[in-house]
Amino acid sequence: MELFYHGTCRLFDRFSLSHLGEGEGKSKFGHGVYLTSRYATAALYGSKAAKANGVGMVYVYTVEVPDITDDNHVRLLCPVNADIVARTVAKLGEEMPAEVLADGKLFRKYLGNVLTNNRGTVKKMSDKADAAAENAATVFLDEIGVKYLVWPVVYSKPDGDVNCAVLNGDNITIVGVEQVRVDDENKLVEGSQIKVK
Numbered sequence: 001m002e003l004f005y006h007g008t009c010r011l012f013d014r015f016s017l018s019h020l021g022e023g024e025g026k027s028k029f030g031h032g033v034y035l036t037s038r039y040a041t042a043a044l045y046g047s048k049a050a051k052a053n054g055v056g057m058v059y060v061y062t063v064e065v066p067d068i069t070d071d072n073h074v075r076l077l078c079p080v081n082a083d084i085v086a087r088t089v090a091k092l093g094e095e096m097p098a099e100v101l102a103d104g105k106l107f108r109k110y111l112g113n114v115l116t117n118n119r120g121t122v123k124k125m126s127d128k129a130d131a132a133a134e135n136a137a138t139v140f141l142d143e144i145g146v147k148y149l150v151w152p153v154v155y156s157k158p159d160g161d162v163n164c165a166v167l168n169g170d171n172i173t174i175v176g177v178e179q180v181r182v183d184d185e186n187k188l189v190e191g192s193q194i195k196v197k
Contacts, residue, residue: 001065001066001173002064002066002068003037003062003063003064003175004035004037004063005035005038005039005041005060005062006033006034006035006042006060006061007036007041007042007043007046007061008045008046008058009049009050009053009055009057009059010049010059011059011177011196013174014172014174015033015166015169015172017031017033017138017167017168030138030165031131031134031137031138031167032138032149032165032166033166034163034164035063035163035164035165035172036161036162036163037153037163038153040187041161041163042060042061043058043180043182043186043187044182044187046058046060047182047186058179058180059177060180061174061176061177062175062176062177063172063173063174064172064173064175065147065148065172066171068148068150070083071084071145073147073148074141074146074150075104075150076103076151076152077103077105077151077155078103079102080102080107084144084146088111088144091140091143092114092115092140096110096111097110097122100122104149105151106126108137108149109126109127109129109133109134109137110122111136111137111140112129112133112134112135112136112137113126115137116130116133116136118130118133138167142167142168147166147168148164148166148167149165149167150162150164176195177195178195178196179193179194179196
């Protein structure tokens, strides 16, 4: 199991994809529950969600998720694992173009467009995907054993800390919750953490 963090302006006892869009309102890395390996990054996103929702409280959830392995995640800017490609082709019944297999983001968007029958050129299908296509890709990937969409916190340090979208809320166990304060620039005020029962 791995520890990650989730920033929000709400208290709850379990994660569910039915609440997508209720935080900051952006899902630019695909549909899923957004987590980060950096506590301060979670506080930042919790602060943004609080401002977007007109709420004053910011919470950081510490959560456990299954280990990220080569064959259970799709990573932005990295080739798609051969096992994931094979499972996709077997279930989908069609080959995936080589150019979309070079980057997890292109793969996810292309797959979503195939699943929702938004056909066009490979470039068009891997460039943009609407909410229905993103949701379809999430459901499909979860069904073939992909648990995460992953991207670096800092793009210039691709092997450093990561953010991820967990494709199924049932894969997340809440370990603890803390109320935190952030400054005017949405940065965590160190030492402000108060454990929430």
